[in-house]
Amino acid sequence: MRDAHWGRVVTYSRKVFIPLTTYCRDDCGYCVFVKRPGEPGAKVMTPDEVLAVAEQGRALGCKEALFSLGEKPERRYAEARDALARLGFRSMTDYLAAVCELVLSETGLVPHVNAGTMEAGEIERLKSVSGSMGLMLESVSKRLCEPGGPHHACPDKVPLQRLRTIERAGRAAVPFTTGLLIGIGETWRERLETIEAIGDLHRRFGHIQEVIVQNFRAKPGIAMANHPEPDHDEMRRTLAVARLMLAPEISLQAPPNLSPRYLDYLDCGLNDWGGISPLTADHINPECAWPHLDRLASEMAARGFRLQERLTVYPRYIADPARYLVPVIADRLSGLARDDGLALQQMQ
């Protein structure tokens, strides 16, 4: 199915990661990104800091600015409210929209927004300043929200809330990324139900441009530090089943930096490696370096695949700007895209 739809081309997006705030109102058991007030690294980036990262990325050929941030921290922490007030904002979404606009106008990078659960108005607002958005569904298992589960006391991890956000993005015709986090306590049945739920949303709205299958990694300092990690076979089987269950036009992605045997994913239907940054660390998994692009390209060539750069918006959505993109974003993307919709300057 992968070969029939995507051929032997596997893509990646050259991007910088902008962790706009490390505050978050949730407390997921596997998260190393989140910082509580007073902890080292707890902060809201200033516009100057955001622009400095984006500009360095642009100089290194990046075309995407991936904004990742904690969920609605201003509803939980006075420190987050104060930081926003100093910047002249009352909500993280308002601030995010402003810095997306700044990055777009000052650097030309196209924002991709991972802002958590969102209302319809927030999605419309962010669509005007970004090319695409994302929210990992992670799992439809409600059990994981029970006491002792990784999503206990995480209001934004209630599956219904996440499904609603993805549905709202569908109604707003936003090219959307979602996915599964595997190995956090879900059963195989729940994993399959998660894939099925994503497939259903895509059948209704057609907006799911990619699905990520991400493996849980145990790290010191998290609540799940001693939780077993999913093994290599589980990743391979989940990828293969996702490829078979989902519509073939949905890009299937797994991060190459979370397993030393990532090349095996090529045999399981994968056609995309996601974001690879020449500049910024993976803030979600800071201990895991990305493979060097030249090395990745030659490893893939040895298996009969070509590595090509794509933009944050996949070709299918770039080709339908009236439905999926606001004019300023469509113009920007058409300046960055080849005739086939992939990125103009590609890795060779």
Ligand code: SF4
């Ligand atoms: S995984 Fe996301 S929602 Fe959960 S604590 Fe970390 S930043 Fe917040």
